[in-house]
Amino acid sequence: MISIIIPVLNEADTISRLLTHLIENSSSKNISEIIVVDGGSTDGTLGILRPVRLQKPDRSEVNSNQSKGLDCARPDIKLLSSDKGRAKQMNLGAKHATGSILYFLHADSFPPKDFDQFIVNEVQKGNQAGCFRMQFDSNHWWLRLASWLTQFSWRASRGGDQSQFITKTLFNDIGGYNENYIIYEDNILINELYARNEFTVINKKLTTSARLYRKHGVWKLQYHFWTIYVKKWFGASADELLAYYKKYVC
Structure with missing residues (x-):
């Protein structure tokens, strides 16, 4: 069974659509639960999530959820509150997960149809961790090229936007996400998986x-x-990477 873990911070524009997408493109036989971990949203994200996280909604809640486009024949949706920071949020979600496979997903990333079965198939083949190839919702030629390159197993083509599945046993053995990293936390985990030769790309x-x-x-x-990637390559600390990100990207 898969536990889907989604860290969110002010994702009111996407979270309802993502939950609907996950439900419509997977089988309940493979999904243990969907865990949404909020890092302090102030934009209405919580107002969207609270009505849909109940395991057995009554009739009024069913009608409310249907009006939002959410299918009530769904796996359990859990809402957790966390300190801000994706690493902290994802670790908290993993701690509460009941599935033997963890699937970490960004709130603006939409996996392919039958994603759950693709993940289960890989784990059954002995692949304990990996991701999907990716495409951006843009026709810019560079983003199309960058998307095309994600089908290959090269380390340089990896990133958190591609999502991350990993068995709970391996995740715990690694120690989860490094909470010292406010940014680049996905890549720290991916580096460890590549070092262990435990990574596959689902095409x-x-x-x-x-x-x-x-x-x-x-x-x-x-x-x-690229600058952040090179800085990390040359030994920049988590604080140095965060300072650069806040100055030029935030």
Whole structure:
């Protein structure tokens, strides 16, 4: 069984659509629960989530959820509150997960149809961790090229937007996400998985938002992401990476 863990912070524009997408594109036989971990949203995210997290909604709640486009024949949706920081949020979600497979997903990333079965198939083959290939919701030629490159197993092509599945046993053995990293936490875990030769890429497309590229401009944001990657390569600390991110990206 899979526990889907979604860290959120001010995701009112996407979270309802994502939950509907997950329910409509998976089988309840594979999903233990969907755990949404909020890091202090102030935009109405909690107002969307609270009505849909009950295990057995009454008739009025069913009608309310249907009006939001949410299918009530769904796995349990749990809402947790956490300190801000994706690493902290995802670790808290993992702590409360009942599934033997953890699937970490960003709130603006939409996995392919039957994603749950693809993940189960990989674990049954002995692959304890991995991700999907990715495509941006943009036709910009560079983002299309970057998306195309994610089908390959190269370490440089990895990122948290591609989502991350990992067995709970392996996740606990690694020690979870490093909470010292406010940014780059996904890559720290991925580095550890590559070091253990425990990573596979499922050749099915997950679609993720290019909203940050649209906000800052493709080349400007890509330059800053490359700079962060190189800084980490040369030994920059978690605080140094965060300071750079806050100065140029936030």
